[in-house]
Amino acid sequence: MSEGKKTIKLEITRFDPDVDEVPKTEEYEVPTEPGWKVLDAVNYVKDHLDPSLSHRWSCRMAVCGSCGMMVNGEPKLTCKTSLDEYGDSIKVEPLANFPIVRDLVVEIDGFMDKFKSVKPWIIRAKERAEDMENLNERGTYSQSPDELSAFKQFSMCINCLLCYSACPVVANEPEFIGPAAIALGHRYNTDSRDEGAAERNEVFRGEGTVFSCSFANECSEVCPKNVDPASAVNQAKLGAVVDWAKGLILPRGGA
Amino acid sequence: MAGAAHPEAMAPRKKGPTRTAPPMMPSSWWSAPRIRIYLLFGATGLVYLLAGFLILRLAWALGSNPMAWQSAFDGLSNPLYVIFHLILLVSVLGVGIRAFVRMMPKMQPRGGPLPVLPPAVVRGAICGLWAGITLFMVLVLSGAIF
Amino acid sequence: MKQLLLKIEPIIWLLFGAGLSIGTMLLTGFVLVVGLAIPLGWVPADALDYERAHALASNLIGRLFLLGLIALPLWKGAHHLRSISLDFGGESRDGAVGSLLYLLAAAGSVAGIVAVIRI
Amino acid sequence: MVQVSRHDIVIVGGGGAGLRAAIAAAEANPKASIALVSKVYPMRSHTVSAEGGAAAVARDDDNFELHGFDTVKGSDFIGDQNVIEYFVEQAPKELALLENWGCPWSREEDGTVSTRAFGGMTIKRTWFATDKVGFHMLHSLFQQSMRYENIVRYDEFFVTKLLTENGACKGVAALEIRTGDYHAILGRAVILATGGAGKVFPFTTNGAIKTGDGMALAYREGVALKDMEFVQYHPTGLPGTGILITEASRGEGGYLRNKDGDRFLVDYDYGVGKKAELGPRDMISRAIIQEFEAGRGIDDEHGLHASLDLTHLGEAHIMAKLPFVRELARTYVGVDPVHQHIPIRPVVHYMMGGVDTNIRAETDMPGLYAAGEVACGSLNGANRLGSNSLTECLVFGNSAGVHSLEYASGTNEGNEASLRAQAEEEAARVDSLRGSKQGDEKIADLRVEMNRVMEAGCGVYREQETMKIAEKGMHEIRKRASSLHLQDSSKVFNTELVAALELMNMVEVAETLAVSAAHRKESRGAHTCRDFPHRDDQEYLYHTMAYRTEDGPRLDRKDVALGHWEPQERKY
Numbered sequence A: 001m002s003e004g005k006k007t008i009k010l011e012i013t014r015f016d017p018d019v020d021e022v023p024k025t026e027e028y029e030v031p032t033e034p035g036w037k038v039l040d041a042v043n044y045v046k047d048h049l050d051p052s053l054s055h056r057w058s059c060r061m062a063v064c065g066s067c068g069m070m071v072n073g074e075p076k077l078t079c080k081t082s083l084d085e086y087g088d089s090i091k092v093e094p095l096a097n098f099p100i101v102r103d104l105v106v107e108i109d110g111f112m113d114k115f116k117s118v119k120p121w122i123i124r125a126k127e128r129a130e131d132m133e134n135l136n137e138r139g140t141y142s143q144s145p146d147e148l149s150a151f152k153q154f155s156m157c158i159n160c161l162l163c164y165s166a167c168p169v170v171a172n173e174p175e176f177i178g179p180a181a182i183a184l185g186h187r188y189n190t191d192s193r194d195e196g197a198a199e200r201n202e203v204f205r206g207e208g209t210v211f212s213c214s215f216a217n218e219c220s221e222v223c224p225k226n227v228d229p230a231s232a233v234n235q236a237k238l239g240a241v242v243d244w245a246k247g248l249i250l251p252r253g254g255a
Numbered sequence B: 001m002a003g004a005a006h007p008e009a010m011a012p013r014k015k016g017p018t019r020t021a022p023p024m025m026p027s028s029w030w031s032a033p034r035i036r037i038y039l040l041f042g043a044t045g046l047v048y049l050l051a052g053f054l055i056l057r058l059a060w061a062l063g064s065n066p067m068a069w070q071s072a073f074d075g076l077s078n079p080l081y082v083i084f085h086l087i088l089l090v091s092v093l094g095v096g097i098r099a100f101v102r103m104m105p106k107m108q109p110r111g112g113p114l115p116v117l118p119p120a121v122v123r124g125a126i127c128g129l130w131a132g133i134t135l136f137m138v139l140v141l142s143g144a145i146f
Numbered sequence C: 001m002k003q004l005l006l007k008i009e010p011i012i013w014l015l016f017g018a019g020l021s022i023g024t025m026l027l028t029g030f031v032l033v034v035g036l037a038i039p040l041g042w043v044p045a046d047a048l049d050y051e052r053a054h055a056l057a058s059n060l061i062g063r064l065f066l067l068g069l070i071a072l073p074l075w076k077g078a079h080h081l082r083s084i085s086l087d088f089g090g091e092s093r094d095g096a097v098g099s100l101l102y103l104l105a106a107a108g109s110v111a112g113i114v115a116v117i118r119i
Numbered sequence D: 001m002v003q004v005s006r007h008d009i010v011i012v013g014g015g016g017a018g019l020r021a022a023i024a025a026a027e028a029n030p031k032a033s034i035a036l037v038s039k040v041y042p043m044r045s046h047t048v049s050a051e052g053g054a055a056a057v058a059r060d061d062d063n064f065e066l067h068g069f070d071t072v073k074g075s076d077f078i079g080d081q082n083v084i085e086y087f088v089e090q091a092p093k094e095l096a097l098l099e100n101w102g103c104p105w106s107r108e109e110d111g112t113v114s115t116r117a118f119g120g121m122t123i124k125r126t127w128f129a130t131d132k133v134g135f136h137m138l139h140s141l142f143q144q145s146m147r148y149e150n151i152v153r154y155d156e157f158f159v160t161k162l163l164t165e166n167g168a169c170k171g172v173a174a175l176e177i178r179t180g181d182y183h184a185i186l187g188r189a190v191i192l193a194t195g196g197a198g199k200v201f202p203f204t205t206n207g208a209i210k211t212g213d214g215m216a217l218a219y220r221e222g223v224a225l226k227d228m229e230f231v232q233y234h235p236t237g238l239p240g241t242g243i244l245i246t247e248a249s250r251g252e253g254g255y256l257r258n259k260d261g262d263r264f265l266v267d268y269d270y271g272v273g274k275k276a277e278l279g280p281r282d283m284i285s286r287a288i289i290q291e292f293e294a295g296r297g298i299d300d301e302h303g304l305h306a307s308l309d310l311t312h313l314g315e316a317h318i319m320a321k322l323p324f325v326r327e328l329a330r331t332y333v334g335v336d337p338v339h340q341h342i343p344i345r346p347v348v349h350y351m352m353g354g355v356d357t358n359i360r361a362e363t364d365m366p367g368l369y370a371a372g373e374v375a376c377g378s379l380n381g382a383n384r385l386g387s388n389s390l391t392e393c394l395v396f397g398n399s400a401g402v403h404s405l406e407y408a409s410g411t412n413e414g415n416e417a418s419l420r421a422q423a424e425e426e427a428a429r430v431d432s433l434r435g436s437k438q439g440d441e442k443i444a445d446l447r448v449e450m451n452r453v454m455e456a457g458c459g460v461y462r463e464q465e466t467m468k469i470a471e472k473g474m475h476e477i478r479k480r481a482s483s484l485h486l487q488d489s490s491k492v493f494n495t496e497l498v499a500a501l502e503l504m505n506m507v508e509v510a511e512t513l514a515v516s517a518a519h520r521k522e523s524r525g526a527h528t529c530r531d532f533p534h535r536d537d538q539e540y541l542y543h544t545m546a547y548r549t550e551d552g553p554r555l556d557r558k559d560v561a562l563g564h565w566e567p568q569e570r571k572y
């Protein structure tokens, strides 16, 4: 951690659809404190220099996923990224690959649709009431620590969308449902309690999903939570292919 | 491609209630070091494609007659071919390192009947196989065995 | 066109994956000896004179190796080139580019089959 | 123009409680239309930050009686015992349901769910998913909720007013942050699940969105805020940011140490007793402050603090059970707990008080329900036990969902014209605020001022005199908050406007807090007066009820529901 205060120059993208045609850049001088994260500097601007700056944040402990921004061109979780990693001048932009609603706020409704399209919930062949023989006396399914660790990593995604900003395929293929959504679908596919893999693999074989990924691996590089979406996507490819091959051998999906 | 990303990328299915600025990509997205490696990785596709056809030509010659084979085979010492093969070697090694060291160990199917092994083990196994096959090919082709 | 590509995506991906992995493994030794060592004279060229080359390539295993060396890199190459095209904003031309590349790979593979049968 | 939409039930808040309520209602009646309104996308709700676990009886050596008594005792006997009994009985079912919906609870080798020890709990009954329990709970609930087509989400809609008709709640008026438009979202019943109000204090584990909105919404409509004086300080927050280091780190065996490296909780008798590190939060927080006052705090670049020692647990154990603690300590104080002690100090964490509700999650206003941290169903009394509140969100979220649906089926839709008129009035009020340069108070300054007053007056240790000052101070600040100076007149995603509305909510809540605190001349649970160091069951065994008047809160009292657990001295 560096000692003492220093003043940095913050270049922030501004865009107000009521008045601006295109985004522009504004510069601010921010006196910083040791230990500050990029988010603290942005908040300083909002509190003291320009209250009209809009950005999203809440938990400031790297778990709510709302404070993703481009910092010097790289997608970063700003509450987790220390100012010490940068010099005296930092450029903060809204997450790349998303339409900009205002300033640093991006449109994520498209993502929410994609998120839902992978059916991110436990699918069982039978309703809970008829599934009692599979539940123990506490009403829970049995799952061993190994079965848990098969999917645990993929359940750590905070939906911060940094991976979407980094992925070259997201940028060019509007239909691509993207790393986090696929990782989520794959998380359920690999959950020992789930029986819906066939349904999700159906989705995965549709347009713009797993096979659109060209394994840039950028998603995993930028993911702040080590979800490793790239491996999820590629495991999902394998799963979808195996499922497809089974379907060829046993007509009507041998899931 | 520089500038704006695909304008429809990540836009909501239904039109948003407010005007938005189109998505931005850092104008030099392809020049970031990591991305450059990724693009090079993709570019090896061209090398592989050419290699495939080159070997097809050799095989065709081998099936035609000894003369055809000999001239095709001798042609390989043309410096242009040697340069191409150097590029091919670099590509193959690059692809191998990226695929076998970085990618495939992470791709083990999960949730199925197979156990999930530590990536290091898988990496070792795949690289071992790679080395083994290479050694075998070298020995066979250079006439050391068979 | 795009619809058709979508349908065959799993096969393509399998072929691509095979090209990426098996293709690379086969190519490494091949390029070391045939592409470099022999032309540069580190290994005597008679290691692969017609007799021996023919003998190697005409048994069943030899034919399979040779076919792998021909067809697998083609699929790896075609698929990668298609994704590069996409990375550079090729969404609209994807149908045409994709089918062209895969046709090329398919044609090469068929020719490869014929070639190894002819030996 | 106000846009009107109709549903059967309107839920304000997409955190643990709101989502659970939505799912409960959606399951109970697949035809019912349920609106889920939240000022942030639901997965950003602050439930996401909960770390340690959720309590419910799970082991053979445990039972409802024990969980119930721990909770009553933790509450310093001001918890309602009928509510507590209901809660402990419902808890296991709720956590099991969450398991069925995919929550990745940590497991034992035999495939059952693991449990860990927690402060004030005599048995290991805290279910956990490593140390990101709230995160996994919230995401499991949110993902499960997507399954129900009858849940209609209003993401990033800020509710500013409850719409009422003949004293019954019939919907809400909400600002669509994205566009600046106003909406009247009407329903036969409304559930508040807006979470707590930690942001009235400067140093808190709470995220930026925890501004007590729901409390202020109900309070303005004449509903009482109950037991507001009880504010939980968590003993182990990171200095500077206030980021929480979960109690589970002590549950897993961590020690608290002072400047001399002593495990002071054991070495000195602070009332925590033999349980030492596993004592309840109020007592441990007080012990830390006493250490500071005795000059045994550590004073370095992190400010005055004590330290949390996990080094003896070993890397494997930490990575298996507390990986997030390690990540947080490394990122935010640059300390690796595998080798170093984590600096910690007490930090505002949770509001025991809130909107007065009963066992059915009903408030006094017909048609208005509340669940989660915003509500005070008197489960937690004067001090909440760690890991009871995530379970509370589920138990009472479910209760609110089911009961509000029952109520909704027996009531009318309300008169659209009159409700729309109310929403239009509200829209005009908020519109006039947007970019209004009339006032001269800056939001950031006033917020800092409020924070300062609250910290000085209503900290871990309180004094009559300083509480009185805080009471006056908050009264003044509330007045000043009506003349804010706003600069941003854009309609699209105007976060300055939102911050102003949040500030106005916070000052209301903070004022009830200061006033309620000043009136309680005893020490009970988290409310510790130096002037009155003992509990006084003769005088103060009741709930404080605060009702809004223009001149500040009017206090009243409500009986505590006692039961078979007799009040006794609280010793551990």
Ligand SMILES: Cc1cc2nc3c(=O)[nH]c(=O)nc-3n(C[C@H](O)[C@H](O)[C@H](O)COP(=O)(O)OP(=O)(O)OC[C@H]3O[C@@H](n4cnc5c(N)ncnc54)[C@H](O)[C@@H]3O)c2cc1C
Residues within 6 Å of the ligand: D012, D013, D014, D015, D016, D017, D018, D037, D038, D039, D040, D041, D042, D045, D046, D047, D048, D049, D050, D051, D052, D053, D054, D055, D133, D134, D157, D158, D159, D160, D193, D194, D195, D196, D205, D206, D207, D209, D210, D213, D214, D244, D246, D349, D350, D371, D372, D373, D374, D386, D387, D388, D389, D390, D391, D393
């Ligand atoms: C750091 C931390 C750790 C914790 N750890 C634990 C633990 O280990 N165990 C435990 O049991 N408890 C723990 N707690 C407490 C517990 O997490 C909370 O009490 C609980 O999550 C509250 O959930 P909720 O649903 O009531 O509110 P929240 O999750 O806060 O959700 C509030 C919702 O209301 C919405 N909202 C608010 N105002 C408005 C408005 N005006 N208009 C529209 N929407 C609005 C928000 O958008 C949000 O969706 C912890 C708390 C914190 C802060």
Ligand code: SF4
Residues within 6 Å of the ligand: A156, A157, A158, A159, A160, A161, A162, A163, A164, A179, A180, A183, A219, A222, A223, A224, A225, A226, A227, A228, A229
């Ligand atoms: S996968 Fe990683 S980068 Fe992508 S949204 Fe999830 S947490 Fe963020």
Ligand code: F3S
Residues within 6 Å of the ligand: A166, A167, A168, A169, A170, A178, A179, A212, A213, A214, A215, A216, A217, A218, A219, A220, A229, A230, A233
């Ligand atoms: S960056 Fe994109 S291309 Fe695939 S591996 Fe990740 S999704």
Ligand code: FES
Residues within 6 Å of the ligand: A057, A058, A059, A060, A061, A062, A063, A064, A065, A066, A067, A068, A077, A078, A079, A080
């Ligand atoms: S503010 Fe929540 S992740 Fe950064």
